[in-house]
């Protein structure tokens with residue numbers, strides 16, 4: 001089980017790396033290994049997530065603490081992943097910093113959310129109705145991680161979801177690695193689309209959907 005999950009997460013990490021979504025040492029990923037007790041693999045802190053090594057992940061508990069003695073440190077943002085597994089049935093959570101998600105979070109940050117409507121890729125969020133509306137919350141970026149995790153937690157519900165952290169990045173979750181990656185890719189598509197649209201129709205910025 002542990003090995004399977006490790007490989008699954010390492011494969012997703014490689015795919016996101018191919019898209020160049022791990023600038024600097026940014027980004028962190030997690031995958032659930034067991035429910036009772038809660039155990040999940042999370043990326044080790046401060047690493048270049050574009051590299052694949054035997055020390056990429058470590059197993060942590062429901063507090064985000066390493067389960068075994070190790071020189072590795074869990075991701076600085078492990079508490080956000082803890083909130084996801086504490087509050088939902090999600091099994092995988094992904095966090096990336098991209099230029100697009102940062103710009104979107106700044107442009108729409110004062111609204112506390114960004115809204116999408118009439119875009120086919122909204123279906124990736126399991127919204128199949130004709131005029132589906134997708135709202136992605138945008139929270140403030142706190143340097144103090146327990147405070148950030150608390151603010152983040154208010155928007156964590158449902159087994160799939162996404163939250164933007166202003167001028168920082170996005171964290172998404174899904175029932176498995178495939179679904180979390182789908183949500184992440186769809187979000188980044190929508191952000192790029194919205195930014196391109198604003199170049200051509202700047203008034204869209206002020207339109208309330």
Ligand SMILES: CSC[C@@H](O)[C@@H](O)C(=O)COP(=O)(O)O
Pocket residue numbers: 024025026027028043044045046047074075076077095
């Ligand atoms: C130096 S990059 C940004 C980090 O502060 C953080 O936001 C991040 O995404 C990666 O931190 P990490 O502790 O490696 O999981």
Ligand SMILES: [Zn+2]
Pocket residue numbers: 026027028077095097168169
């Ligand atoms: Zn981050």
